Structure formats: structure tokens, C-alpha cells
Amino acid sequence: MPRTRYDEGWKEAIKAFFPQFMTFFFPDIAQHIDFSKQVEFLDKELSRISRRGLGRRRADTLVKVSLRDGGERWILVHVEIQGYPQEEFSRRMFIYNYRIFDRYGRNVVSLAVLTDEDEGFRPGAYRFALGGFRLEMEYPVVKLLDYRDRLEELEGSENPFSVVVMAQLRSQETRGRVRERYAWKLRLTRMLYERGYSRDEVLGLYRFIDMVMTLPEELEEEYH
Structure with a gap:
């Protein structure tokens, strides 16, 4: 199947059923989102962000959501659908996260759904440490193979x-x-x-x- 059709399929499904997507794959995060309020898809802006040295990505989704707690009014949810193993995947997730944060000045929750067929490909964190410096970003991951x-x-x-x-x-x-x-x-x-x-x-x-x-x-x- 052409990659573009595959990417389009996931992107359209997430857009059509975003609350169900979140409750199905990421219930721990979904419980904090106020789905009674309208969500806003920011994929055009994400496309501009991703073109800056990261290559074209068709299956990414960026969504502005409101929270239930009434504290922070809204955050951004970045969803990545990954269909093949990639050594630099966690690094890419980190770059996306900080670029989105830099663009909007809002906290960003990064999520990944892995649709590939490689059992060994299971990323979930980006880490770097040197001396007293430590950087770590963990992100929730769903592997579709686990549903077999x-x-x-x-x-x-x-x-x-x-x-x-x-x-x-x-x-x-x-x-x-x-x-x-x-x-x-x-x-x-x-x-x-x-x-x-x-x-x-x-x-x-x-x-x-x-x-x-x-x-x-x-x-x-x-x-x-």
C-alpha cells in the first residue's frame, strides 16, 4: 500500500474519532481532557515545524485540547504514527516536542502509536546525560502488535x-x-x-x- 494512503487513513481516523482514539489507546491521559470543549487540529502548523530539517511527515497530528482541572486551560497533544523502525525516533519525538513548545509556549504531551511489525522496536524515551547535566523525556507508546x-x-x-x-x-x-x-x-x-x-x-x-x-x-x- 502506498505510504501516503496509509498515512492519510490514520490521520483521518484520528481526526474523526479523536476522543475515542485517546480513550482507547491513552486512557490515563484522556481522563484529564475535557472533551465537552472543542478540540482544534493544528496540522498545518505542525507541517511547517516538521519541514525545518525533519523531513516531511504525513502521519503526525497536533491537537489543542482543554483540561478538566481548570488550572492550565489548554495543552497540546502531539501524536505520531510510526510504521517502520527508526533508530532516531526518540530523538525526533524530543525535537518535535520542544519545537512545538517553543512555537506555542504551552506544555506538550507527545504520544506514539507503532504500527510496524518489528517486535524489537519499542522506543519510549529520549535521554542524554553528561556530568551533572541530565535530560530525559519519556512518552507513552502503543505497539499494535501487542493486540494480536x-x-x-x-x-x-x-x-x-x-x-x-x-x-x-x-x-x-x-x-x-x-x-x-x-x-x-x-x-x-x-x-x-x-x-x-x-x-x-x-x-x-x-x-x-x-x-x-x-x-x-x-x-x-x-x-x-
């Missing part, structure tokens, strides 16, 4: 991102086995209606499934 043994839990969940995770995992597992992928694509699509999602939710999730679980032309015609 939780499919029953995913099928029983009403959260839209359970469908997103199943589509991602089944897409990886059925690579090169198009008939099996076709069967799973149909099953996941039917699940959207069985769960009673709204029309907008069905359309948003259908689009993600269609982007991630690509099929040969003849099977795509049969599917549609």
Missing part, C-alpha cells in the same frame, strides 16, 4: 479504534493472501453495521478499512 492476542477483546469493544486496530493487523497478517484479506475486509465492514455506529462513523471507518486493506482490482469490484 487480544482479538476477542477487540471484537467485543464498541470503540471505533478497535476496528482500526483489527483492520491494521489483518492487513499485515494477510499480505500476499488476497482471498483471506477479502474475507476479513467484508467481515470488518459488516461489523460496522452490526455495532450500530452512526452513518458518519460507518463512513469514516469504512474509508480507513478501504485504505488499509487494499485488494486486486477484481476483488475490489466484488467488495464494492
Whole structure:
């Protein structure tokens, strides 16, 4: 699947279901966010920040959110979807974090969702120390591979991102086995209606499934 379609799929899903994304993957942080207040997506600004020596990134998302505690009125949540192992990933996360902080003067929470298939790629912190100087940034990480043994839990969940995770995992597992992928694509699509999602939710999730679980032309015609 072309990288642009993959990135677009995740970006659109996060934008369409941001509260559900946070409660599904990062509940400890979600409980501090006031989702009754409008969130603001700042992806255009993030794109300008990332172009300064970090290369083009399509799957990043920057969101302005309000907090429940009434103290600090709002913070920024930076979400990175990473589809392949990268040695400098934690360094990049740190650079993004401080650049966003420098741009807005607000605290930034950095989060990562790893969609790659490398069991050994599990970043989670950027550290540097020398003499009495110490710098450390830890950030929450979700590894989709860890859901492979939780499919029953995913099928029983009403959260839209359970469908997103199943589509991602089944897409990886059925690579090169198009008939099996076709069967799973149909099953996941039917699940959207069985769960009673709204029309907008069905359309948003259908689009993600269609982007991630690509099929040969003849099977795509049969599917549609």
C-alpha cells in the first residue's frame, strides 16, 4: 500500500474519532481532557515545524485540547504514527516536542502509536546525560502488535479504534493472501453495521478499512 494512503487513513481516523482514539489507546491521559470543549487540529502548523530539517511527515497530528482541572486551560497533544523502525525516533519525538513548545509556549504531551511489525522496536524515551547535566523525556507508546492476542477483546469493544486496530493487523497478517484479506475486509465492514455506529462513523471507518486493506482490482469490484 502506498505510504501516503496509509498515512492519510490514520490521520483521518484520528481526526474523526479523536476522543475515542485517546480513550482507547491513552486512557490515563484522556481522563484529564475535557472533551465537552472543542478540540482544534493544528496540522498545518505542525507541517511547517516538521519541514525545518525533519523531513516531511504525513502521519503526525497536533491537537489543542482543554483540561478538566481548570488550572492550565489548554495543552497540546502531539501524536505520531510510526510504521517502520527508526533508530532516531526518540530523538525526533524530543525535537518535535520542544519545537512545538517553543512555537506555542504551552506544555506538550507527545504520544506514539507503532504500527510496524518489528517486535524489537519499542522506543519510549529520549535521554542524554553528561556530568551533572541530565535530560530525559519519556512518552507513552502503543505497539499494535501487542493486540494480536487480544482479538476477542477487540471484537467485543464498541470503540471505533478497535476496528482500526483489527483492520491494521489483518492487513499485515494477510499480505500476499488476497482471498483471506477479502474475507476479513467484508467481515470488518459488516461489523460496522452490526455495532450500530452512526452513518458518519460507518463512513469514516469504512474509508480507513478501504485504505488499509487494499485488494486486486477484481476483488475490489466484488467488495464494492
